[in-house]
Each structure stands twice: as structure tokens, then as C-alpha cells.
Amino acid sequence: MKRWLLAAILLPAGLLHFTSPEKFERILPPKAPFRRAAVYGSGAVELILGTAFTVRKWSKYAGRPAAFFFMLIFPANVYMAVNKVPLRPNGKAYPLLYWLRLPLQLPLIQWALECSRNER
8 A cells, every 4th residue: 555655745746847847946045065966867857756656676776765855855855845845936935844754754764664675
């Protein structure tokens, strides 16, 4: 069940990195190098990991990389919350939602690690 939830989170998010990359570029600090490449790269990682979670025998290999990935993207989510970054230019920011979203990374990390252990 958890691997399907992770796939359901990762696959659409990964696709959005390619269809709306500017939204994801906005949550990176302006001085971050290669912002578009980082967005496409993280989107590709999400698509690969999400796909792996849909196949039982692949999910055990996706768990640890997914947990590591969730830790890697955490600073971008913190940046978004601290700086009240709207997803659209001139759009409204939702800082309370951004802050509430941060602790949700912990269950994602835990689920990913459980998938890695449970599938062995």
C-alpha cells in the first residue's frame, strides 16, 4: 500500500517538473546554478522512483534512494516556506500550508525506507 502511495505522489510530481518547470524553479534560491537542469533532473528522479514503486520487485531498490531524495529536496521546501514563494508569478503564497507540508516529509522518508525493508 505504501509503495502505491509513494508512486501516486512521485509520478504526478515528476510529470509536473516537465510540464510546468517554472513553478519548481521558483522554489529554488535565485542564485542556485543550473535551475532548469535541477528541475528536470529531480523530475526524472521522481518519475524513475515512482515507476519503481509500481513494480513489487523494483520497489525494494527504490526505497533508500527515495528516502535520500526526499531529504535532498527538503531545503527547497524550507526555502519556499521561509520566503513565502508563490507558485505562480504574481500569485498568492500560502505560507501556512508550506510550513504544514514540511513535517510530511518525515512519513515519506519512513514509508520509503519501509518499502525497501518490506520487499526484501
